[in-house]
Amino acid sequence: MTTTPHPLVAEAHRLADGLLAPSAQRVDQDVVPASHLAAVRRSGLLGVSAPVESGGAGAPDAVAREVAEILAGACLSTWFVQTQHHTPVRLLGRAAPGLPARERLLRPLAGGELLAGIAYAHVRSHPRVPVRATAERGGVRFDGTVPWYTGWGLNDLMLLAGVTGADEVVFAFADAREQPGLRPSPPMRLAALTAARTVSLALDGLWVPEESVVLRTPREEFARVDVPRSTNTSPAVFGVAYAALDLLASAPDERGAADSLRARVDEVRERAYALADHPVPHEHVAERLALRTRAYDLLRSATTAAVVAGGGRATSLDHPAQRLAREAMFLLIQGQTTPVREAHLEALAAG
Ligand SMILES: Cc1cc2nc3c(=O)[nH]c(=O)nc-3n(C[C@H](O)[C@H](O)[C@H](O)COP(=O)(O)OP(=O)(O)OC[C@H]3O[C@@H](n4cnc5c(N)ncnc54)[C@H](O)[C@@H]3O)c2cc1C
Structure with a gap:
C-alpha cells in the first residue's frame, strides 16, 4: 500500500531537489543566499508545527522530522538557519492565548513573514551564567555574551534567554540587528556551516519591553524539560x-x-x-x-x-x-x- 505524502513533505522534496541540493556545494563555500530563505519562507515549511488557528499546518512531529531530514540532506547550512525558527514557533504555540508576544508574532512567524533565530544554548552551562537578565524600567535588560547565534543578517528576530538573580530563565524576543546594548562579532569561520552566519553577541544593557517576554520559568524546571529532550x-x-x-x-x-x-x-x-x-x-x-x-x-x-x-x-x-x-x-x-x-x-x- 502506498500513502500520499503530507503536502509539506512533498513541498520539502520540491525545494530540496529543485533549489537546495543543486547549489549545496556553492553555498557551503559562501553564505546561505537570501533567495534560499525567501523560498523557505514562501513554502509554508516554517509553520509546519504551528497551530492551524495561527496560520500554521499543525502537522504531527513525524512530518516535521521528515521535512527536517529532507532539508538537512539537501543543504545542511540552509536547514540549520531555518531550524532555529521552529523553537520560537513551538514556544509561542504553547503560550497562553492573549500573551502579547504570541498575539503579535505567532502568525507572522508561522506564515514566514518573519524568520527567527535562537540564543539560548548558553543557559545549559549552569552554574556559569553567560547572560544575565534583570528587571528594569517595566521590561528586561540583558548583559553578558551569547557564544553562538546562527543566522545573523539572515533572520529578523531572535529568541534570547538570560538567567535572573533568582535563578529564573527569561525568554524574550529582540530584533536581530545591531542596536544599543547588542553588538555582534564578525561571522565565524568554521570547519563546517560557515555559510549559516554564526556570530557571538556582546550584550551590554540590551533592553526589551515586557510585551516581548514569552516565558519565565525556574532554571531547574527548564533543565527538567530541556535535558531529556536533548x-x-x-x-x-x-x-x-x-x-x-x-x-x-x-x-x-x-x-x-x-x-x-x-x-x-x-x-x-x-x-x-x-x-x-x-x-x-x-x-x-x-x-x-x-x-x-x-x-x-x-x-x-x-x-x-x-x-x-x-x-x-x-x-x-x-x-x-x-x-x-x-x-x-x-x-x-x-x-x-x-x-x-x-x-x-x-x-x-x-x-
Ligand atoms: C556553529 C554553531 C552554531 C550554533 N548556533 C547556535 C544558535 O544559533 N543558538 C544557540 O542557542 N546555540 C547555538 N549553538 C550551540 C549548540 O547548540 C550547542 O549548545 C553547543 O555546540 C554545545 O557546545 P558549547 O560549546 O556551547 O558548550 P560546551 O562548553 O562544549 O558544553 C556542552 C555541554 O556540555 C557541558 N559540559 C562542558 N564541559 C563539561 C564537562 N567537563 N563535564 C560535564 N559537562 C560539561 C556544558 O554544560 C554543556 O551543557 C551553536 C553551536 C555551533 C557550533
Whole structure:
C-alpha cells in the first residue's frame, strides 16, 4: 500500500531537489543566499508545527522530522538557519492565548513573514551564567555574551534567554540587528556551516519591553524539560546519513555497501523516532542516548564510506563527500548537553 505524502513533505522534496541540493556545494563555500530563505519562507515549511488557528499546518512531529531530514540532506547550512525558527514557533504555540508576544508574532512567524533565530544554548552551562537578565524600567535588560547565534543578517528576530538573580530563565524576543546594548562579532569561520552566519553577541544593557517576554520559568524546571529532550537524535543526523548513502550508491559497485548501511540506519531511525514520540520525555533516557550515539556511529560510517568511495577526488572542495563528512562532524556537537556529551565520550572510549 502506498500513502500520499503530507503536502509539506512533498513541498520539502520540491525545494530540496529543485533549489537546495543543486547549489549545496556553492553555498557551503559562501553564505546561505537570501533567495534560499525567501523560498523557505514562501513554502509554508516554517509553520509546519504551528497551530492551524495561527496560520500554521499543525502537522504531527513525524512530518516535521521528515521535512527536517529532507532539508538537512539537501543543504545542511540552509536547514540549520531555518531550524532555529521552529523553537520560537513551538514556544509561542504553547503560550497562553492573549500573551502579547504570541498575539503579535505567532502568525507572522508561522506564515514566514518573519524568520527567527535562537540564543539560548548558553543557559545549559549552569552554574556559569553567560547572560544575565534583570528587571528594569517595566521590561528586561540583558548583559553578558551569547557564544553562538546562527543566522545573523539572515533572520529578523531572535529568541534570547538570560538567567535572573533568582535563578529564573527569561525568554524574550529582540530584533536581530545591531542596536544599543547588542553588538555582534564578525561571522565565524568554521570547519563546517560557515555559510549559516554564526556570530557571538556582546550584550551590554540590551533592553526589551515586557510585551516581548514569552516565558519565565525556574532554571531547574527548564533543565527538567530541556535535558531529556536533548537525548533524542536529531533528524538532521539521518538526513545527512541518507545523503551520504545516496552518494555512495550512485557508484554501481558500491550499492551493496550502501544498502547494508542503509538498513542499519533505517532500524536506528525507527527506534529513535518511536522514543521521540514517547509521551514521557524523561523515561528511557539511557536507551535514547544509546540510539543517539549509535546514530552518530552510522553517520560517521556513511560519510566515511562516501569519502573512501570517492577516492582522492573526494577531498576536493567541489566534492560533496568532504562536505557531508564536515557536516557530520558539526552534528556531533549540535545541541550537545552534559548527558549527551558524557554518553558519547563513554561509548567512544569503550570502542
Ligand atoms: C556553529 C554553531 C552554531 C550554533 N548556533 C547556535 C544558535 O544559533 N543558538 C544557540 O542557542 N546555540 C547555538 N549553538 C550551540 C549548540 O547548540 C550547542 O549548545 C553547543 O555546540 C554545545 O557546545 P558549547 O560549546 O556551547 O558548550 P560546551 O562548553 O562544549 O558544553 C556542552 C555541554 O556540555 C557541558 N559540559 C562542558 N564541559 C563539561 C564537562 N567537563 N563535564 C560535564 N559537562 C560539561 C556544558 O554544560 C554543556 O551543557 C551553536 C553551536 C555551533 C557550533
